[in-house]
Amino acid sequence: MQALFHNHLRGDRTIWMVALILGVISLLAVYSSIASLAVKHDGGTGRFLFKHLLMLASGGLIMYWASRLKHGIYSRLSQLLLGLTAGLLLLTLLTGSNINDASRWLRIPLLGVTFQTSDLAKVVLVVYVARALAKYREELGDIRVVVRHVLLPVLVICGLILPANFSTAAVLFAVCFLLMFVGGVPVKHLFTFVALAVAGFALLLVLSKSFPGLLPRIDTWVTRIESFGVDDHEANYQVEHAKIAIASGGVLPNGPGTGASRNFLPHPYSDMIYAFIVEEYGSLFGGVGLVLLYLILLFRAVRIAYRCEKPFGALVAMGLATLLVLQALINMAVAVNLVPVTGQPLPLVSMGGTSIWFTCLAIGIVLSVSRAVYDNENEASEQRGARRTTVIA
Numbered sequence: 001m002q003a004l005f006h007n008h009l010r011g012d013r014t015i016w017m018v019a020l021i022l023g024v025i026s027l028l029a030v031y032s033s034i035a036s037l038a039v040k041h042d043g044g045t046g047r048f049l050f051k052h053l054l055m056l057a058s059g060g061l062i063m064y065w066a067s068r069l070k071h072g073i074y075s076r077l078s079q080l081l082l083g084l085t086a087g088l089l090l091l092t093l094l095t096g097s098n099i100n101d102a103s104r105w106l107r108i109p110l111l112g113v114t115f116q117t118s119d120l121a122k123v124v125l126v127v128y129v130a131r132a133l134a135k136y137r138e139e140l141g142d143i144r145v146v147v148r149h150v151l152l153p154v155l156v157i158c159g160l161i162l163p164a165n166f167s168t169a170a171v172l173f174a175v176c177f178l179l180m181f182v183g184g185v186p187v188k189h190l191f192t193f194v195a196l197a198v199a200g201f202a203l204l205l206v207l208s209k210s211f212p213g214l215l216p217r218i219d220t221w222v223t224r225i226e227s228f229g230v231d232d233h234e235a236n237y238q239v240e241h242a243k244i245a246i247a248s249g250g251v252l253p254n255g256p257g258t259g260a261s262r263n264f265l266p267h268p269y270s271d272m273i274y275a276f277i278v279e280e281y282g283s284l285f286g287g288v289g290l291v292l293l294y295l296i297l298l299f300r301a302v303r304i305a306y307r308c309e310k311p312f313g314a315l316v317a318m319g320l321a322t323l324l325v326l327q328a329l330i331n332m333a334v335a336v337n338l339v340p341v342t343g344q345p346l347p348l349v350s351m352g353g354t355s356i357w358f359t360c361l362a363i364g365i366v367l368s369v370s371r372a373v374y375d376n377e378n379e380a381s382e383q384r385g386a387r388r389t390t391v392i393a
Helices: 002-007 013-033 035-040 045-068 072-095 117-135 143-161 166-183 187-210 216-227 237-249 273-307 311-335 354-392
Strands: 097-099 102-108 113-116
Touching: 013 045, 013 273, 013 354, 045 354, 072 102, 072 117, 072 143, 072 311, 113 117, 113 354, 117 143, 117 166, 117 311, 117 354, 143 166, 143 187, 166 187, 166 311, 237 273, 237 311, 273 311, 273 354, 311 354
Parallel strands: none
Antiparallel strands: 097 102, 102 113
């Protein structure tokens, strides 16, 4: 094991182990919960399990190769990919696959595979914002510099995501806002940006009320917010069944394969997989255990950021880890009815397609930063040891 980490899986070992454990949990939970999906599509569970296993395995390879690259490469790539990402998001809005009045997926020609362009946008934008904050850190007191090089790209990308996926746009904006705060943007500028964002969203709500049907997804957001906490069985169908699944789990595990909620819980293999895991593995191991795994991931990333000498590395590690953990906490909060339904998957656990790839890419970039930190510390330690040996000699 020591040789494996030293020669191949370099970087923060704890993050590697957290990713591995989440992958194993995902395999067990998805295999146990896809019975209804297999019946619906008139196929066996083996086909869906094999596809999920293939996505996890390929995601692991992406994580491995991403961790091997120097993290400075991602700074340059983000600059090149930002425009392409904006173009893909616009193309998705215009021609993407439409599900529930939301165009989120883009079909890749010839391959017949769809991917959610917002997953790519999340990684690219966070890396780009980290790059911009590091590059212009001496000029962040000038609001024109911040608007031109940081805020404008954030508004463009989040604005293109917003019509189809409000929760993703909101989470991404919040993470970028946090990066701007940590990166040294003056608080007075941040308050101005928040006020503008609130005013813009209020304008969208007014337009939706004035012209019904103009922005269909806004009606969905309003409905979810209005029905939150209200005794409306039809509107809160998913959450009510999630609470039933959690209550059936108890404190200690019932065991894998015992979850009955697979027969009535909507999407127990994706959006509501947290409730299903709690039902099978109990509130202690399944519920609190998963929360701890994500918090460990965040803690290790913040620790890496603190020890990283380069501002870009520190900001990108913190930003990507915060993005993943915030998404995970929102997914869990939906399952226990703390926030309205958002549709956010549980990173590296929910059954999904290319979203697993981009989650693994984000973790791989964090591991790349950690590898640079540990290599620098080891080199410095060796130099100190060599100097001490020379003095003694």
